[in-house]
Every structure is written in C-alpha cells, then in structure tokens.
Amino acid sequence: MSTIAWIALASLLSWLWLLLGQGFFWRTDQRLPRRSAPARWPSVAVVVPARDEAEVLPLSLPSLLAQDYPGPMEIILVDDGSEDGTGDVARALAVRYGGPPLTVVSPGAPEPGWTGKLWALRHGIGLARARGAGAGPWGDGGSEAEKRREGDGERDGEGGEGGKGGAGAGGPEYLLLTDADIAHEPDSLRELVAAATANGLDLVSQMARLRVVTGWERVVVPAFVYFFAQLYPFRRVNRAGARTAAAAGGCVLLRTEAAGRARVPEAIRQAVIDDVSLARAVQRAGGRIWLGLADRVDSIRPYPRLADLWRMVSRSAYAQLWHNPLLLVGTVAGLAVVYLAPPAALYAGLFAGDVAAGALGAAAWAVMAGTYVPMLRYYRQSLWQAFALPFTASLYLCMTVDSAVRHHRGRGAAWKGRTYPRPRVAPER
Known part of the structure; x- marks a missing residue:
C-alpha cells in the first residue's frame, strides 16, 4: 500500500477505537440521573x-x-x-x-x-x-x-x-x-x-x-x-x-x-x-x-x-495541554491523522487512482461522521454537517496552535481585559 493508504488505515483504526473504546463519548444520553424529592429540601x-x-x-x-x-x-x-x-x-x-x-x-x-x-x-x-x-x-x-x-x-x-x-x-x-x-x-x-x-x-x-x-x-x-x-x-x-x-x-x-x-x-x-x-x-x-x-x-x-469563537477556544486550548510544547506537537499530529487524513486519502483514491487509500479514507470518514450525528441531533442541526467535521477540526487545530503562540508571546489566556500566565505549579493530570 502507499504511504497515504497506511495513514488512512491508522485513521480508520483510530476511529474504530474511538467508536468503541473511548467511553461511547459520542452518545448524548447522559442526562440528569434519577430524581426524587427529598424529605427536606436543602438550603x-x-x-x-x-x-x-x-x-x-x-x-x-x-x-x-x-x-x-x-x-x-x-x-x-x-x-x-x-x-x-x-x-x-x-x-x-x-x-x-x-x-x-x-x-x-x-x-x-x-x-x-x-x-x-x-x-x-x-x-x-x-x-x-x-x-x-x-x-x-x-x-x-x-x-x-x-x-x-x-x-x-x-x-x-x-x-x-x-x-x-x-x-x-x-x-x-x-x-x-x-x-x-x-x-x-x-x-x-x-x-x-x-x-x-x-x-x-x-x-x-x-x-x-x-x-x-x-x-x-x-x-x-x-x-x-x-x-x-x-x-x-x-x-x-x-x-x-x-x-x-x-x-x-x-x-x-x-x-x-x-x-x-x-x-x-x-x-x-x-x-x-x-x-x-x-x-x-x-x-x-x-x-x-x-x-x-x-x-x-x-x-x-x-x-x-x-x-469571537476563536478567542473563546484559543484562550484555554494550550492550558488544556499543560503548556507543554511536546504535547502540542503530538496533538497537532494526532488531529491531522485522525481528522484530516480521511478526506485526503479519499481524494487520493478518486483523483490519483489509489484504490486502497480511497477505500480506507472513505471508511474512516464515514465512522467519523457517524459519531458526530448524535451531537448534531442534540443541537437540532442538519446531519449533513457531519461530513464537514474535518474542516471544523482544522479550525480547532489552528486555534490550538494560536493559543500556544499567544502564550509564548506573553499574552497567555486573555479574557475580558485580563491575561493569565502559566501557573507556577502545573495542575495534576
């Protein structure tokens, strides 16, 4: 197989693991658990x-x-x-x-x-x-x-x-x-x-x-x-x-x-x-x-x-990675393989004749879109948006990189006129 086909295979395997092994994160059925009126309502x-x-x-x-x-x-x-x-x-x-x-x-x-x-x-x-x-x-x-x-x-x-x-x-x-x-x-x-x-x-x-x-x-x-x-x-x-x-x-x-x-x-x-x-x-x-x-x-x-959305995400994205440059590099690489490789592989299959890459890319993209459908339903959005998830992921990738750049330029997590530097002691992971 070609290199792009191998990357598409890695993406497909990643999505199969995310589908079944990441706590069924894509389901939207976690709502308030059973409720009953207490004998005395607390203050x-x-x-x-x-x-x-x-x-x-x-x-x-x-x-x-x-x-x-x-x-x-x-x-x-x-x-x-x-x-x-x-x-x-x-x-x-x-x-x-x-x-x-x-x-x-x-x-x-x-x-x-x-x-x-x-x-x-x-x-x-x-x-x-x-x-x-x-x-x-x-x-x-x-x-x-x-x-x-x-x-x-x-x-x-x-x-x-x-x-x-x-x-x-x-x-x-x-x-x-x-x-x-x-x-x-x-x-x-x-x-x-x-x-x-x-x-x-x-x-x-x-x-x-x-x-x-x-x-x-x-x-x-x-x-x-x-x-x-x-x-x-x-x-x-x-x-x-x-x-x-x-x-x-x-x-x-x-x-x-x-x-x-x-x-x-x-x-x-x-x-x-x-x-x-x-x-x-x-x-x-x-x-x-x-x-x-x-x-x-x-x-x-x-x-x-x-x-506005960019500022909302980028203000804390690098903090989510504990301000660690190595984690940033790994995150960017991971997002590229998981979210961006499937459409690229499908493109290679359709326009470059790489059948294996195209098939694997299409399968990974289909699983990706399927996991996004429940969230779109929860937000009452068109289900066709599920196939745009690679584009949205590319935006988040850029927001994360921008968050790191802002931090290293001394602007840190800025919100409503305040900027917060990296904590002296990193939070427990």
Missing part, C-alpha cells in the same frame, strides 16, 4: 460571578429569580470589577422580578495567583458560608409561604443588598455555581438538587446548551461540545470510582461540605480551565461527581463572528 446559595455582563443579565438573571425551588434559596452576584454597570442592572432586575433574595457584592481586583472567576467565586462562597442565614422560617422548616414572605421582607429597596437569604445555619448545604450568561428553566435548581440528593452526589454539572444561531456558531459550537466529550467521556466521569473527572462551569451544583473538604476554590485558584480542575479537586477529596448534557439550561452568550 442553596446561587453564586454568579459577573464581569461586564450588563448586556446578558436581563436575559439570564430573571431565570434565577423565577426558580420554583421549594427550599431556602438566595442569590449572590459577585460583580468582578465591571465597568458597564453590571451591579446596577442586577439590582434593578431584582426589584422588577422579585423572587429570592439577591445580594450584589464586589471583591475588588484579584490577588496575585488568582484568576478573576475563581476570585469572584471565593468571595461569593465565603459570603454565603459566613452569613449562615438560618434564622426564622428559612432555617427551621417553616412553610413555603412563610419562607417567601421572609425572603421578600429582607430585600431592600435597592434590589436586595444583604438579606437573610436561605443558607441555613452555618451556611448553605449546596452551592449552585452558574455563569452570568446561563439561563435556567424554572425547575432547574429543583431538578439538580433532586438528582444530587437521590444519588448521593457531591457535584452535579450540566453542559449548558450553547447558542447556535449564526453560521459560524453552527460550524464551531456543536464540535466544541463533541471534542470536550471526547476528552472527558461523560459515561466515564459518571462511573463510580472513575479516574476521569470533569465538569461544565456554566452550571455546577456543589455540596458545600464537599467544597470545604476539597479546599475549593483556594486549591485551584490559578486554574484557567476551572471547571475541570474543580471536578478533579472534588473527586480527589473523595466526592462523587456527575456530568451530563442539559435539556433546560442554556447559554445565551452570542458568538456571531469566527473571531
């Missing part, structure tokens, strides 16, 4: 880090204010140095929509060694723990009407600064860590807590359904989730005693006791890929974690241009 503090999010908050924050959670609940929005009036927008929305008590706080600039999001989460979690707002009906199991009345009574005229919240004595029993661009259906928190309590889980995370409206979003976004699942197969993450750990940072329900045991966020304060680092820390501390796709949790952040 929850919702912590929302927000930096310059005035544009998206009117679409996302009302969904948290409208939660129909039966137990004690409060919302803490941490305004991380915003310059667009994020805090004022949040207060105004709390006055307009009502709902559980809302507190808006600002921790100031991050201390050295902290990423902005984790610094904001540290402040929000610390506030929830310190307040321990468990007096009266919020803490003693009073009626839901009494709880709502007390929550309403504690909201001040500026949109809920302070307030008793629903943390329960000594702090909340659970923390919902959710991004400012995530919109939740009214039963989202109730379903998350029911799944956590029914299955004895310390961390429950849902990969929010990302926006797919523009042409570039349709090309890049489903593949983003597909590649994430390929790196961290959800079935492996969810298996008892698993060594694979991951979470989706947009929606994480975390048991407060497990957070303390894992020393988060302090233990992961330098992490750029904070959601995966969080899951690893909880798992290492003996916690049980679960990750799946969401049906009723959506990201509303738009990425209208390729440049």
Whole structure:
C-alpha cells in the first residue's frame, strides 16, 4: 500500500477505537440521573460571578429569580470589577422580578495567583458560608409561604443588598455555581438538587446548551461540545470510582461540605480551565461527581463572528495541554491523522487512482461522521454537517496552535481585559 493508504488505515483504526473504546463519548444520553424529592429540601446559595455582563443579565438573571425551588434559596452576584454597570442592572432586575433574595457584592481586583472567576467565586462562597442565614422560617422548616414572605421582607429597596437569604445555619448545604450568561428553566435548581440528593452526589454539572444561531456558531459550537466529550467521556466521569473527572462551569451544583473538604476554590485558584480542575479537586477529596448534557439550561452568550469563537477556544486550548510544547506537537499530529487524513486519502483514491487509500479514507470518514450525528441531533442541526467535521477540526487545530503562540508571546489566556500566565505549579493530570 502507499504511504497515504497506511495513514488512512491508522485513521480508520483510530476511529474504530474511538467508536468503541473511548467511553461511547459520542452518545448524548447522559442526562440528569434519577430524581426524587427529598424529605427536606436543602438550603442553596446561587453564586454568579459577573464581569461586564450588563448586556446578558436581563436575559439570564430573571431565570434565577423565577426558580420554583421549594427550599431556602438566595442569590449572590459577585460583580468582578465591571465597568458597564453590571451591579446596577442586577439590582434593578431584582426589584422588577422579585423572587429570592439577591445580594450584589464586589471583591475588588484579584490577588496575585488568582484568576478573576475563581476570585469572584471565593468571595461569593465565603459570603454565603459566613452569613449562615438560618434564622426564622428559612432555617427551621417553616412553610413555603412563610419562607417567601421572609425572603421578600429582607430585600431592600435597592434590589436586595444583604438579606437573610436561605443558607441555613452555618451556611448553605449546596452551592449552585452558574455563569452570568446561563439561563435556567424554572425547575432547574429543583431538578439538580433532586438528582444530587437521590444519588448521593457531591457535584452535579450540566453542559449548558450553547447558542447556535449564526453560521459560524453552527460550524464551531456543536464540535466544541463533541471534542470536550471526547476528552472527558461523560459515561466515564459518571462511573463510580472513575479516574476521569470533569465538569461544565456554566452550571455546577456543589455540596458545600464537599467544597470545604476539597479546599475549593483556594486549591485551584490559578486554574484557567476551572471547571475541570474543580471536578478533579472534588473527586480527589473523595466526592462523587456527575456530568451530563442539559435539556433546560442554556447559554445565551452570542458568538456571531469566527473571531469571537476563536478567542473563546484559543484562550484555554494550550492550558488544556499543560503548556507543554511536546504535547502540542503530538496533538497537532494526532488531529491531522485522525481528522484530516480521511478526506485526503479519499481524494487520493478518486483523483490519483489509489484504490486502497480511497477505500480506507472513505471508511474512516464515514465512522467519523457517524459519531458526530448524535451531537448534531442534540443541537437540532442538519446531519449533513457531519461530513464537514474535518474542516471544523482544522479550525480547532489552528486555534490550538494560536493559543500556544499567544502564550509564548506573553499574552497567555486573555479574557475580558485580563491575561493569565502559566501557573507556577502545573495542575495534576
């Protein structure tokens, strides 16, 4: 056989292994596990880090204010140095929509060694723990009407600064860590807590359904989730005693006791890929974690241009490779063999008469496209896009190389005016 035929054979064998041996990553059936209402609904503090999010908050924050959670609940929005009036927008929305008590706080600039999001989460979690707002009906199991009345009574005229919240004595029993661009259906928190309590889980995370409206979003976004699942197969993450750990940072329900045991966020304060680092820390501390796709949790952040999506991916791609040049070279070579060789081999078969290369390339491309179909269905996209996966993979390859170049030029993981260098101590693999 020709060299291209041998490469196509290697690609086909790789795809057969990915199809059957990588935790069935391509399946999209990992949704919230069995749920049942607990005898007593635990207290929850919702912590929302927000930096310059005035544009998206009117679409996302009302969904948290409208939660129909039966137990004690409060919302803490941490305004991380915003310059667009994020805090004022949040207060105004709390006055307009009502709902559980809302507190808006600002921790100031991050201390050295902290990423902005984790610094904001540290402040929000610390506030929830310190307040321990468990007096009266919020803490003693009073009626839901009494709880709502007390929550309403504690909201001040500026949109809920302070307030008793629903943390329960000594702090909340659970923390919902959710991004400012995530919109939740009214039963989202109730379903998350029911799944956590029914299955004895310390961390429950849902990969929010990302926006797919523009042409570039349709090309890049489903593949983003597909590649994430390929790196961290959800079935492996969810298996008892698993060594694979991951979470989706947009929606994480975390048991407060497990957070303390894992020393988060302090233990992961330098992490750029904070959601995966969080899951690893909880798992290492003996916690049980679960990750799946969401049906009723959506990201509303738009990425209208390729440049917007490029920045979103490239800011953390090199960090995913632990800033290791050898891993970068291996990743580029692997992506080329697995994703780019099949169409090249098919081309060789059709136009250069290399029958073996063409047949092997076509077979590898067919398996590749087949594994992408479930994700396209989940995102309600045309199934014909599955055959464009090599093109999308080439974009991700370029984004990864660009991420490494930016790092070596000193621009690191840049996001909203901040640049994060490589951590002094590499995260555990």
